[in-house]
Amino acid sequence: GAVVSQHPSWVICKSGTSVKIECRSLDFQATTMFWYRQFPKQSLMLMATSNEGSKATYEQGVEKDKFLINHASLTLSTLTVTSAHPEDSSFYICSAPDLSALQETQYFGPGTRLLVL
Amino acid sequence: GDSVTQMEGPVTLSEEAFLTINCTYTATGYPSLFWYVQYPGEGLQLLLKATKADDKGSNKGFEATYRKETTSFHLEKGSVQVSDSAVYFCALSEMGNTGNQFYFGTGTSLTVIP
Numbered sequence: 001g002a003v004v005s006q007h008p009s010w011v012i013c014k015s016g017t018s019v020k021i022e023c024r025s026l027d028f029q030a031t032t033m034f035w036y037r038q039f040p041k042q043s044l045m046l047m048a049t050s051n052e053g054s055k056a057t058y059e060q061g062v063e064k065d066k067f068l069i070n071h072a073s074l075t076l077s078t079l080t081v082t083s084a085h086p087e088d089s090s091f092y093i094c095s096a097p098d099l100s101a102l103q104e105t106q107y108f109g110p111g112t113r114l115l116v117l
Numbered sequence: 118g119d120s121v122t123q124m125e126g127p128v129t130l131s132e133e134a135f136l137t138i139n140c141t142y143t144a145t146g147y148p149s150l151f152w153y154v155q156y157p158g159e160g161l162q163l164l165l166k167a168t169k170a171d172d173k174g175s176n177k178g179f180e181a182t183y184r185k186e187t188t189s190f191h192l193e194k195g196s197v198q199v200s201d202s203a204v205y206f207c208a209l210s211e212m213g214n215t216g217n218q219f220y221f222g223t224g225t226s227l228t229v230i231p
Contacts, residue, residue, distance in 0.1 A: 036161065038210075044153070046161060095161070108221050 003027065004096050006109035013084055014117055021079045021112045023050075023094030029074035030096035035067075038091040038111075050077040050094075084116045119144045123207040123222035130197055130229050138192040138225045140181075140207035148211040150174075150183050150190040155204045155224070164192075164205070197229045 003026040013019050023033055031052045036044040048069055049057040056069035066088075068080040077096075081088050095108045124139040142148065152164040152174070165174030170185035179194045190207060207222040 034161070044161060044163070044208075 004094065004107045004109040006092075006094055006112050008112060009110060010113050010115075012115045012117065015085050016083055019081045019084055019114060021081070021092055021094075021114075023077045023079070023096070023109050025075045025096045025098075025107070028096075028098040028100055030077075030098070031074060033071065033077040033094055033096045035069065035077075035079050036093045036095070038093065044093060047079075050079075052077075081114065084114070086116045089114055089116045119148070119209060119211055119220045121207050121209055121220050121222040123205075124225050125223070126204075127226040127228060130227070132199055132229055132231050133196045134229075136192070136194040136197045136201075136227070138205055138207075138227070140190045140192065140222060142188050142190065142207075142209050142220075144188075144209055144211050146211050148209040150181070151208040151210065152179070152181055152190070152192050153206040153208060153221075155206065157203070161206065197227070199229045199231055202227055202229045 005024045005026055007022045011019055033050040035047045037047055038044050046059050047062045047067060048059060050069045050071040052071040052074055058064045066082055068082060071077045091111050091113050093109055093111045098107060120143045122141050130136060149166060149168045151166045153161040154164045155161050164179055165176040165181055167174040167183035170183050173180060173182045179192060181190050181192045183190055192205060204224045204226045206224045209220050
């Protein structure tokens, strides 16, 4: 079945550096992808909707200059956490809908855990 | 490993019908359980959650009860509306070796017709 991958699965970085997380749809094309983050012991929060060929749509309260999203192709979206700080430490998940199936199905990546020291 | 199994769709109901979407889970510990909803063209939204056995989550007329004995978290609504048409995802969250991890079901598409 369809798969969404994320890379890296784990990343540890120093405060002030930037971190790029990739989300790929492996055997289907996705014009839209979604980015979520999860705080410890809390549920997922939608951060933004990534649109191929156009600007991402950010949810209220999410800093677009902090979390840069680029949907470079129909199979790749990237989330860059710029000038990361310890409060950015979180679990980031992407998802992508496969619209080619008779019934649209949403596939989730395995997530990327970011730890900022 | 942990997993979530939910009823396959699509589900089509008439307005004001009763809705049940089954969800069962497998977990090694004591997970929190969630139902998420995705409306057309939008991302996931948390619908309701329960964090321990026998807890009942409820929101917008939807309910689900955390049943540890049957490892289930079925979603119910007594009278659905056209606006409830969406895809519903059951999920669990448990602390793993690398921290809190989410596991999602494959989603159940609901269409409510007038």
